[in-house]
Amino acid sequence: MTQPLTVMLVAAEASGDDRGAALARALRHRLGIGVRFVGVGGARLAEEGVRSPFDIAEISVLGLLEGLAAYPRILRRVRDTVALATKERPDIVVLIDSWGFTLRVAQGLRRALPGVPLIKYVGPQVWATRPGRAKTLAKTVDRLLSIHAFDAPWFERYGLPVTFVGNSALSLDFTSADPARLRTRIGATPDAPILLIAPGSRRGEITRLMPHFGEAVWRLARTRPDLQVVIPAASTVVDLVKAEAAVWPVPPHVVEGEVSKLDAMKAATVALACSGTVTSEIALAGAPLVVAYRVSPVTYALLKHIVRTPYITLMNIAAQAEVAPEFIQERCEGLALAKALAVRLDDPAVRTAQIAAQDAALEHMGRGQGDPSARAAEAVLKAVESRRTGNP
Structure with a gap:
């Protein structure tokens, strides 16, 4: 009997966990019982059969100082991941996002299992900062699965093959989302304004942002007694989100799971979001x-010297304009956030104009180009076949 294909998936953050789970489903759709999964991930990958040797919340860190403090722990978890691969002997390894952790895992795998194909799924944003990472990645993995159409030249110049698969955030299916179901769940009337808050999936993001988000909510709710606040929380940080929100003067509704997240996004009148994949999802x-x-101030001082784009939100980068207003570092404080949100809560014309601008940016980013997970699965299977036949 033919042994099933063993695919190792490594995701260190909630967004990577989601992307890895979607890839696992796409591979299982193609291969059925002919594939098994091992690796590192969170709750979503666990649902697909990946038994992670540790909680990925341990390695999801933000900022220079936090990264330095966590470095010994991260190195231990890198060794644990490489040891898992050595034990399971995967046919291929897919390293998803999370630059620092997955790079070190890739380097460890090159030494421990030199023949195993290594695929990086989501590359570093070298067009925005640290272009040298493209050369580093090209020396370490065999192929990049890119979510941005403009990524390829940055990596191919160093000999790294790139397959554009698209951004899963741009193919998120909202057809089954039910705003009314969300309103019923939280006890909101059909006309009550809903403020969606997405505070991030890293612990550092939540502890830095939630106090300012809470102040903004307090300022808004003082003159809007019917305002409902909903926070879809990632499973890796839901306890921390609830703890931070517990001290807010206006208690938010914290919801969990993909169904509730999509319901909340469709029900939202306006959203306040941590920069990241979720901004594209909300716009969609x-x-x-x-x-x-x-x-941290130290990290910000460093980033100011190496970031090459005036924006941090992908929609804004694609549009080369501030389609969604950005409040970074010192500008990210309760009063400023409340003012920006108030304009959008109170003026339907402002909301309509911004939605139209967001839609145009999403089109430029490649919305509606099919299922990225299916294309990623195809690339993974081609890489396995290339290894077996010896053809590049």
Whole structure:
């Protein structure tokens, strides 16, 4: 009997966990019982059969100082991941996002299992900062699965093959989302304004942003007694989100799971989001959003010298304009956030104009180009076949 294909998936953050789970489903759709999965991930990958040797919340860190403090722990988890691969002997390894962790895992795998194909799924944003990472990645993995159409030249110049698969955030299916179901669940009337808050999936993001988000909510709710606040929380940080929200003067509704997340996004009147994949998802749902982000002062001082783009939100980068307003570092504070949100809550024309601008940016980014997970699965299977036949 033919042994099933063993695919190792490594995801260190909630967004990577989602992307890895979708890839696993696509591979199982192609191969059925002819594939098994091992690796590192969170709750979503666990549902697909990946038994992670540790909680990925341990290695999801944000900022220079936090990264330095966590470095010994991360190195231990890198060794644990390489040891798992050595034990399971996968036919291929897919390393998903999370630059620092997955790079070190790839380097460890090159030494421990030199023949195993290594695929990086989502490359570093070298067009925005640290272009040298493209050369580093080209020396370490065999192929990049890119979510941005403009990625390829940055990596191919160093000899790294690139397959554009598209961004899963741009193919998120909202057809089954039910805004009314969300309103019923939280006890909101059909006309009550809903503020969606997406505070991030890393612990550092939540602890830095939630106090400012809470102040903004307090300022808004003082003059809007019917305002409902909903926070879809990633499973890796839901306890921390609830703890941070417990001290807010206006208690939000914290919801979990993919169904509730999509319902909340479709129900949202306006959203306040941590910079990241979720901004594209919210825009795809049709809600105007305000983007916020904070890192440590030391990290921010360093980033100011190496970031090459005036924006941090992909929609804004694609549009080369501030389609969604960004409040970064010191500008990310309660009063400023409340003012930006108030304009959008109170003026339907402002909401309509921003939604139209967001839609145009999403089109430029490649919305509606099919299922990225299916294309990623095809690339993974081609890589396995190339190894077996010896053809590049």
